[in-house]
Amino acid sequence: MFIIFIFSTIFLVWGIIEQTNHQKRVNSIPIRIHVNGTRGKSTTTRLIAAGLREAGFKVLAKTTGTLPRLIFEDGMETPLKRRGNPNIIEQLKIFKEAVKRKVDVLVVECMAINPEPQWISEHKVIKSTIGVITNVREDHLEDVGPGLDSMAELLKLTIPQKGVLVTAEKDYFSLFKEQADRLKTKIIWADPVDVSDRTIDKFNYMNFKENVSIALRVNKLLGVKEEVALRGMLKANPDPGALKICKLVKEGKIIFFVNAFAANDRRSALLIWENVKKIFDLNNLPVIGIINSREDRVLRSFEFARTLATDIILSKIILVGPLSKLVERALLKLKVPNNKILNLGRITNTEEILQTVLRSINNKNKVILIGLGNTKGVGQNFIEYFNRFGEVK
Numbered sequence: 001m002f003i004i005f006i007f008s009t010i011f012l013v014w015g016i017i018e019q020t021n022h023q024k025r026v027n028s029i030p031i032r033i034h035v036n037g038t039r040g041k042s043t044t045t046r047l048i049a050a051g052l053r054e055a056g057f058k059v060l061a062k063t064t065g066t067l068p069r070l071i072f073e074d075g076m077e078t079p080l081k082r083r084g085n086p087n088i089i090e091q092l093k094i095f096k097e098a099v100k101r102k103v104d105v106l107v108v109e110c111m112a113i114n115p116e117p118q119w120i121s122e123h124k125v126i127k128s129t130i131g132v133i134t135n136v137r138e139d140h141l142e143d144v145g146p147g148l149d150s151m152a153e154l155l156k157l158t159i160p161q162k163g164v165l166v167t168a169e170k171d172y173f174s175l176f177k178e179q180a181d182r183l184k185t186k187i188i189w190a191d192p193v194d195v196s197d198r199t200i201d202k203f204n205y206m207n208f209k210e211n212v213s214i215a216l217r218v219n220k221l222l223g224v225k226e227e228v229a230l231r232g233m234l235k236a237n238p239d240p241g242a243l244k245i246c247k248l249v250k251e252g253k254i255i256f257f258v259n260a261f262a263a264n265d266r267r268s269a270l271l272i273w274e275n276v277k278k279i280f281d282l283n284n285l286p287v288i289g290i291i292n293s294r295e296d297r298v299l300r301s302f303e304f305a306r307t308l309a310t311d312i313i314l315s316k317i318i319l320v321g322p323l324s325k326l327v328e329r330a331l332l333k334l335k336v337p338n339n340k341i342l343n344l345g346r347i348t349n350t351e352e353i354l355q356t357v358l359r360s361i362n363n364k365n366k367v368i369l370i371g372l373g374n375t376k377g378v379g380q381n382f383i384e385y386f387n388r389f390g391e392v393k
Contacts, residue, residue, distance in 0.1 A: 029099065036133050045107050195213045
């Protein structure tokens with residue numbers, strides 16, 4: 001019993017010392033930006049940091065995204081290596097790095113999923129001066145709870161105290177404002193309409209207006225002119241999971257690959273589909289979807305099956321991943337014709353999957369291949385393959 005008391009005391013003292021030291025690190029970084037939301041967090045983090053860099057701020061940024069990255073003051077970046085599963089303790093190390101580099105600004109993507117870690121991440125670790133909520137979409141419903149209301153309740157936990165919140169989320173703006181008012185935080189609406197199509201077209205990947213509008217608003221808050229911020233944003237590297245269209249010539253046929261693996265909710269998938277329809281003449285091109293499932297995302301798999309059965313009509317649907325059988329049964333139940341579904345199960349070899357794609361287009365010389373569902377496993381393999389052998393359209 002005495003030994004337990006001694007260890008408990010030591011642990012308590014260590015915790016108090018660490019908390020005190022962390023608060024000193026927080027105080028030494030004048031601008032702390034915490035980026036949360038369902039979609040677009042990584043891209044928005046990169047855009048905010050890039051605009052501020054262009055304006056002369058000394059910025060360190062950290063994304064969680066498809067592949068976690070630390071982005072330095074000069075825009076160079078390095079992968080973050082992890083042992084085990086992601087943990088918000090990782091953010092403490094980022095603060096140590098930021099203090100060592102004596103940065104003016106730290107921009108951090110939220111990496112927590114469940115309610116308690118979300119609250120701790122903001123109110124005990126980052127203590128942001130500017131909070132961001134990109135949007136409210138359906139994701140991680142197995143952890144969060146059913147419906148958009150549950151997701152919105154979760155995201156509001158990272159609204160800062162006595163700071164500023166910037167959001168492009170319209171439907172839950174009043175909910176966020178209510179929470180912001182309680183915390184004596186100013187809330188700012190970033191209207192995506194303010195970003196022109198011409199501006200979006202300048203990016204070499206498929207960006208979204210809400211990401212850019214938020215980044216511009218945050219930069220404006222810190223005194224950066226729009227033209228300066230945009231100049232920096234256009235120089236920034238996209239996230240590895242960012243939506244890009246790559247062109248690949250294989251066996252005399254052209255494959256246009258739309259990397260939408262990171263868009264793993266219905267609304268995001270539909271936005272991408274609308275963009276694809278604007279870029280390509282789908283009347284003359286077969287469109288094949290490769291749907292990558294994860295064994296821990298059952299609800300998401302069912303949602304994608306419904307979307308593909310009713311909203312995104314494809315020439316063929318290639319299923320991969322551990323839940324491919326479940327997705328196939330769901331598609332058949334939703335009256336998707338059996339001859340449109342190709343279930344490749346746990347096949348992960350990109351070359352093998354591409355051969356299936358080429359065989360399925362018969363005498364056509366061009367095909368659009370759109371990846372949806374998840375980046376993990378097959379999705380990441382495809383991204384790396386097309387980054388290596390394809391060219392950005």
